[in-house]
Amino acid sequence: MMRTYLFLLIAVMFETFGSSCLQASQQFTRFWPTVGVVFGFAGAFYFFTLVLKVLPLGITYAMWSGIGMVLIAGSGWLIFGQRLDWAAIAGIALIIAGILVINLFSNSASH
Template structure:
């Protein structure tokens, strides 16, 4: 269940970050309102996940996967390009999240 809360936090962080772009610098009311709602849900879910997942592990997973998913949203939704070095860097981020979660003794399994 703890990883479900972490997944919810990641998804709503990506939604909130994407809505920041749509809000056009917080000049559009509804995207701005939904941005704040998404981040409230994100941080609430993250706080629940932190009850049983160590902070460093949860934050590394949350931030790392959030970066990669947000980049994919920028690619497919906003039609922004991602070059090879960016893809390689995101691959390293994913590898790091995998190593932390499957091989670290610090991780809460």
């Protein structure tokens, strides 16, 4: 099961990379960031399919998108200088809390 969560984390990292490249590609007008978009999302979907062999789609997608949103918000802040106000930080904390609730208390997080 730890391997499954490792694959999920790898999928999220690829997705975070691809989304960051999407911002940097400036609507696909810059070559290398555009290549990064394709590479990032291809890797994300590949590892996402490996996770789906073990975890149900709804739970997997909830965790993937939740963790991805947190990392993308961090990436936007760190790399692109996008600000996070207190409401955004509170929302991110609630997303993290939701992911923890799913994994700690739900029986749906396993086949």
